[in-house]
Amino acid sequence: MKKIRTRALFVLMIAFFVMAGMVWFVREDYLHGRRWAMAFSTFDNEAEGQLLDCNGVPLAAFGKGKRDYSGDYLTRVANYHVTGDFNGMSGTGVLTRFWGSAQDYDFVNGTSVRRHGTVFLGVDAKADNYAYTLLNSSGKGTVMVLNYRTGEVKCLVSCPSADPVDTEREVEDSAYLNRALSATYIPGSTFKLITSAAALESLPDLETMQFTCWGEYDIAGIKITCEEAHGVQTFEQALANSCNCAFAQITVQVGQKRMVQHVTDYGFLSGHTINGIYTSAGNYPLTFVGDPELAWSGIGQSVDQVCPFSMLRYVAAIANDGVLAEPSFLKTAQPEKTTQLVRPDTAARLQQLMRNNVKSHYEQYISFPGLELCAKTGTAETGAGTSHSWFTGFVRSETHPYAFVAVVEEGGYGLWSAGVLVNDLLQFMVNGN
Ligand SMILES: [Zn+2]
Incomplete structure (x- = not known):
């Protein structure tokens, strides 16, 4: 009898926490939902822009409610840890950073509000593609190349990686982790x-x-x-x-x-x-x-x-x-x-x-x-x-x-x-x- 009472109490407690969690979620969604969506939804249809690599190769574009990535699978996957994605799955990509602050900060020119723009990256998408092909055949890891005179990132690849277009398929374990910026290793x-x-x-x-x-x-x-x-x-x-x-x-x-x-x-x-x-x-x-x-x-x-x-x-x-x-x-x-x-x-x-x-x-x-x-x-x-x-x-x-x-x-x-x-x-x- 005592056992049953304990169990009933336990179930009641779980039910209470689930309810409390739902109330909290609805409240947070109401208060901050727009921010969570990173404004990529219908919130800011005026914003238009694109990310280009150092040779003008388009890596991502947005405008009038549309969001696009490169049409080439290898380019998307190899450059994923540079671009990030529109859904904020990778918190370390340029896209996440650029868009998240596009409301009040101009990523290109400094501080003024700007909603249209082309962002030229120092990255060479072809080098990323090449590095990804090499690294992916070796397993997990990362490679990053920097111009030490200008500070430009020329190449950044992290494996495993993800295809930002394909949100249905299960991504490989830790694919969203940017190993160059967010991992530490024994040196x-x-x-x-x-x-x-x-x-x-x-x-x-x-x-x-x-x-x-x-x-x-x-x-x-x-x-x-x-x-x-x-x-x-x-x-x-x-x-x-x-x-x-x-x-x-x-x-x-x-x-x-x-x-x-x-x-x-x-x-x-x-x-x-x-x-x-x-x-x-x-x-x-x-x-x-x-x-x-x-x-x-x-x-x-x-x-x-x-x-x-x-x-x-x-x-x-x-x-x-x-x-x-x-x-x-x-x-x-x-x-x-x-x-x-x-x-x-x-x-x-x-x-x-x-x-x-x-x-x-x-x-x-x-x-x-x-x-x-x-x-x-x-x-x-x-x-x-x-x-x-x-x-x-x-x-x-x-x-x-x-x-x-x-x-x-x-x-x-x-x-x-x-x-x-x-x-x-x-x-x-x-x-x-
Ligand atoms: Zn020795």
């Missing part, structure tokens, strides 16, 4: 670029130091390991070898306080915005962890998490002599804003070091024809026996000043998955092959 050895900057500015004797690697290094009983014994190395060689044993020692010498300072200053712990679209903040050990954990954090493991966009900002600033041209989806000849993100002397040395990585190591495996490439690989252990493959860096070029970041989830070695992908993509974007 693996790409993080050595940050540790290197901290070391260059903290350790006066860094460049004359020697680091011996026997394949493993013991800190307070905890073993830091490399895949092979790298022997005696300079700092420059240790970065090119991506030697964990050397970078463990370097990180401990830099100390946690200065590591945290650099990670913070370079923006890895903050979310950022690109045309008002928010990006994800990363993670780094902030409370005292002791030398072994600190060593792991300096080689991009521990609790480190990095948003691909944050890594791209950092390497773009290195490429541009320490000055970040603020990233933007809009086509522009001049950066909207510039920030001194990295000290000029540090940026200059990192450029050389990243060039040396490619010349002394990566080019043994991939030739990168026609590209003066500066880069760093990352093979980020996920703890589940798999690794995310990272490749980040930039091309030294006056005509194609491109910085890039690529992550292939569970792609194994950085150079094999992400490195091969970036080379293929840059051959297409820079050399037209």
Whole structure:
């Protein structure tokens, strides 16, 4: 009897919550329904506009109650994380941002109210199509290319992706997630670029130091390991070898306080915005962890998490002599804003070091024809026996000043998955092959 009474009470409570929820929903819909619909319904039939890529290829258009996307399936899916959609399924697309604020803000010219307009994007839709085809065959992940002189996004692809026209079919799990802007990953050895900057500015004797690697290094009983014994190395060689044993020692010498300072200053712990679209903040050990954990954090493991966009900002600033041209989806000849993100002397040395990585190591495996490439690989252990493959860096070029970041989830070695992908993509974007 007692059991039945308890159950009856339980059912009554559920009924109460369902009713309360419905009342709340009706009230919210009445108060804010127009905003929810993002005014794409009949609310603002006057608005007209279109999104074009840097070559004038139409990606989306709206006007007189009509909403269109590209007629080409590949273009729609490959560019989905740039355009977003009219339904707000992806909250990080330009369309969502543009339209959501079209009532009181002119996305093109600044602040005045404007309801008609053509938005020229810096993105090259053909590059997105090409990148999507490459990445989709590798699995999940993202690739993003930025003009480091102007800040224009030239390419942004995230896989899996969705077709904005097809709202009936079930989309793949996490397809609406923009992995370049809204995801964070364990950075693996790409993080050595940050540790290197901290070391260059903290350790006066860094460049004359020697680091011996026997394949493993013991800190307070905890073993830091490399895949092979790298022997005696300079700092420059240790970065090119991506030697964990050397970078463990370097990180401990830099100390946690200065590591945290650099990670913070370079923006890895903050979310950022690109045309008002928010990006994800990363993670780094902030409370005292002791030398072994600190060593792991300096080689991009521990609790480190990095948003691909944050890594791209950092390497773009290195490429541009320490000055970040603020990233933007809009086509522009001049950066909207510039920030001194990295000290000029540090940026200059990192450029050389990243060039040396490619010349002394990566080019043994991939030739990168026609590209003066500066880069760093990352093979980020996920703890589940798999690794995310990272490749980040930039091309030294006056005509194609491109910085890039690529992550292939569970792609194994950085150079094999992400490195091969970036080379293929840059051959297409820079050399037209
Ligand atoms: Zn080593």
